[in-house]
Amino acid sequence: MNLFSALSRRLHRWHSLRELREGIIIYPIWKQVEATPLIRTVEASSRVRLRELASRLLAEKQLLGAGIELNPFMRAYIATEACLPILNLPDDLDWYDNWHTLIVRPTPWTAPVHGPAVGPLTEQRNVTLAGVTSLQWPVIIDWQSARPHKPGHHAHQVIIHELAHKIDLQVDDAANGYPPLHADMDGKAWYDAFKTAFDDLQACIGRPHCHPRINAYAATNAGEFFAVATEYFFAAPWTLYRAYSAVYEQLKLFYRQDPRRRFAPPSV
Template identity: 30%
Template sequence: MIKWLQNIFSAPKPTYPLPKAWQKILARNAAFRTQLDPATQKRLDLGIAVFVRDKYWEGCGGLELNDEHRVTIAAHALRITLGFEEDYFDDVKTILVYPATYQVHAKENVGGGIIVEGPSTRLGEAWYNGPVILAWSDIESQMLKRGNPRNVIAHEFAHQLDYRNGMDADGVPPIESDEQATRWLEVMKSEYDKLCQICRHRGKRSVLDCYGTTNRAEFFAVSTESFFEAADQLAQECPELFEELRGYYRQDPRTATV
């Protein structure tokens, strides 16, 4: 309890406009912000202020959290909800940040009734009604690679959107109508099957990470990464998938329109 109170009182509580130091962090680590129109940029900045203030943040594995960690994570998390109305991931209360990849003890069902148990190396995790866990070194390396279609922050927060339909992430976030849901399921199944086929053949490449073949939930999260980080390439390689994501997220990263 004492540590939680210390975190609350020590966390910055900014007002709009964001402090200049924060704006410099965003210029380095969230270049997409400068492409947004002024009204959307203001909405993002206000969201970052709320997100940083209201979450419980904790550094793990010896990491001492600072403004760069909080502001960067907030910006990339909220980017994916810019098409929604005032969505600051209120269902996510806690964000844990490790300095690098970390290990957890995990059980994995590999089929045939066989369960493998042992250490598992992680870049991030998202839990239903629980924390989002991230590895900072992976975030840093992804930001340094321009044109990199990977973004672990977008990935884990896409899982949180997926959880809004229930305790099990299944790759189907809340969708407005039955007609849209039917279309979503058809396209996602087709694109998932296509990625599985591509990833079985060495030499073939896709804008989508083969980790997306793990299951439908991971496919949605991986697709979200590519939608925001490699929109042009995704639209060219997987036009139907791109259109489904554009409709769901209500924005187009190619033109920074919301």
């Protein structure tokens, strides 16, 4: 028994050293990542590919802590969730060629936002942010919001949300909810599905006693609707499907995944 244990430990160390040389997320860290609530819903065969893709992302991108030290698990988890949307996309990491650095803050932060001018003055207010993405700046998220948590009826996946914006920004440098569609997709079907759902959500918010079926933040603009819908697609797929089935079907065609198969349908 002792000899067997010693041989097992030596074999485990050999595998870990080989993985480090090859740049693969080492097995002990990967076991922690794939045990997290969202990642463990992914099919075992797809998790193999996800590990390889996340390892490549870590080799190609910078993940930096700002006021927080990123340990190996945190880095591996962020990279893995970041790769979930591109898992089955052709050219995978090429969809992220418009960013190089992801900065992680410890908690949400406040930032001034300038609103429309009122007379000679511009309205300014402070908003709390969990993540931010723009065309030229790094992706910024906070770990408190991004850390692993159990998916529920509503989706709160800041990593997926911000990187959905980066996918959206591949076209015309504008996050307008219209990413580059695959050749076999119908642009009008995409537009109609998202426009109908967006209008419905905005109308609901404008009515008293109407409860939005997905996060009301999606009604901000078409780009935010796409990012929020992507969060729901991966983390609360049944909620999105029951709210806006046409949007779900378009995202299924785009991401080439069907997350509803990973989750048991919740009771109504």
